[in-house]
Amino acid sequence: MSGSIWMPPGSRPDTLPAIPRQRTTPSWARPDPLDELAERLDDFIAAAVHPDEIAALLESDGLSDDQIRERYGLKNSFALAEELYERVERRYPEPEGPVRDPWQLGLLGCLLRGVVFALPGFAYVLGAPLLAGPRDDFGLPAGTVPLLAGALVGWTWNQGIAHRAYSWLGLGDRGAARRSLLLGAAVGALLGALAALAVAGAAHPAAVAFAAGQSVYLGAATVLLVMGRERALLAALAPMTAGAVLALVHPVPDTARLILLLGSLTVVALLGLREVAPPKGRGTVWDMRLPPRGRDKPRRTRRRSTTMGPRLSASLPYALFGLATGVLTLCMALGDVITGEQLSAPAAVSLTLSMGPAEWLLYRFRGSALAGLRSSSTPRAFRRTTAFTVVECLAAYLVTLLALSLATSALWPHAPGVTGVRLAGLLLLGVVLWTGLLLQSFGAVLGATTICCVAALAQTVALLTHAGSPHWVGPIVHATAAVAQTALVCGLLGRVTAHR
Structure with missing residues (x-):
């Protein structure tokens, strides 16, 4: 019949033809997801020295x-x-241009930072006549304990503050x-002034005032060092340093001493305040001016959410590390005077001056480790390269x-004699400090903080109780801490992700 639709026999007029079933790809013909991932990350995987680098990328x-x-x-x-x-397969393509070393x-x-670290010690030379008085129960010069209490609080607190500020700078938030x-x-x-007052009480007002000025200086100097203003800090300390050097060879009136101390302190405090003062102008988080007239509501200033910033608890280990290293250094300098001998100040001064070269060598090691990542083709070769570099830098x-x-020791007036035990203790403490900084990086x-805190506690207890020979306690404690931290460093040398 013309116009009719032919249907197969047995089918009903209201039945639709069956839809063919979709064919599925057999499992043996499907692409391997691992091969797809390897192809997508081919360049990165081929240049990886260790699987940990790939794991870090995946995470x-x-x-x-x-x-x-x-x-x-x-x-x-x-x-x-x-x-x-x-x-x-491993392959390491050469970069197109010169490689920048971060x-x-x-x-x-x-070196300038090391000098800046040591120059504040001249303030104690100028201030010594202002703190004149009988020695305390520990045999220390008058006012030493309040100054030490304020210094330890300042070192601890400002180390943590510096870490927090550096964290904000790393996030690109200079205002925070x-x-x-x-x-x-x-x-x-x-806090530093209150610590000195709590230790000294009202019996030593001059020592408390000196400690309060010391605390102000530590805070302002921390600001300038974090913001990269070492030269300004050096210029501010220059008059005080010159006066202290003159006082070593010629008597200086007490009035002149006080003027030099307060003058340098005032300049440093003003420079530090200038660095962190609210910047002038609109559009910043510091802008508190009223909005222009004619607006019903004040314009709210956008502020960065602090929930995305560094945690306060993250700075605590750095603060404790500053406390521990400060205690170890002070115990080394005060150990002899407590046991009836002369103060070993040159050792502490040389250790402070060495912090500048220590920082440079630390940066050199990190740069050499990155170069080793580019030149090494196996994890064993990379570990060998980094081990040689760390030995060289140390x-x-x-x-x-x-x-x-x-x-x-040669230039210091009436310095104690240099002995093998003193040098051994100083060098071992240097190993502790440098490996501690390396572990931080x-x-x-x-x-590093745990080891240094335990060492500081052990040496403090031994010093106060006169346990063992005073000449050998320090080197033994330093050697133990140095071995423990060196072992941690060796465990991290081959971990590629630690060098990124």
Whole structure:
């Protein structure tokens, strides 16, 4: 019949033809998800020295262990990284242009920081006649205990504040760094003065006043050092330093001493306040001016959410590390005077001066480690390269510390004799400080802080109780801490992600 639709026999008019079933790709023909991932990350995987680098990349991409088990059938990111590392052949393409070293730092700037660290010691030379009086129960000069209490509080507090400010600077928020330094320096100065007052009481007003000025200086100097104003700090300390050097060879009136001390302190405080003062102009978080007339509501200033900033607890280990290293240094300097001998100030001065070269050598090691990542083709070769570099840098630091110790002992008036035990204790403490800074740069601050705190506590107890020979307690404590921290450093040398 014309116009009719032919249907197969047995089918009803209201039945639609069957839809063909979609064909599925057999499992053997499906692409391997591991191969797809390896192809997508081919360049990065091929240049990786260790699987940990790949694992860090996977974790930074937000790939959880549950997703890895579901997609790739492996246990976690480390297992997936090892599998990818085995599938991709190693190759290290040379960069197109010159490689920039993010750890490059000028030696002159580091040496300047070391000098700036040591120059405040001349303030005690000028202030010594102002603190005249009988020795205390420990045999220390008058006013020493309040000054030490204020200094330890200041070192601890300002170390934590400096870490927090550096964290904000690393996030690109300079305004938050200024705010943390302004508030932290003010609170730190108050805490240092209160600590000195609590130790000295009303019986030593001159010592409490000197300690209060010391606390103000520590806070302002921390601001200037964090903001990179070492030259300004050096210029502010120059008159006081010149006066102290003159006082070593010629009598200086007490009035002149006081003017030099207060003058340098005032200049440093004003420079620090200038660095963190609210900037003038609109559009900043510090702008508190009223809005123009004609608006019903004041314009709210946008502020960065502090929930995305560094945690306060993250700065605590750095503060405790500053406390521990300060106690170790003071115990080394005060150990002899408590046991009836002369104050060993040259050792503390040489250790302070060495912090500049120590910082430069630390940066040099980090830069050499990055170069080793580019030149090494196996984890073993990379570990060998970094081990050689760390030995070289540590040896250079110890040679520098030894030279500074001999020089300061030769130039210091009435300095105690340099003995093998003294030098051994000083060099071992240098190992503790430098490896502690290296562990901090690796992100292992908790390990360094724990070891240094235990060492500081042990040496303090031994010093106050006169346990053992006073000449051997320090070197033994320093050697134990140095061995423990060196072991931690050796464990991290081959971990590639620690050098990124």
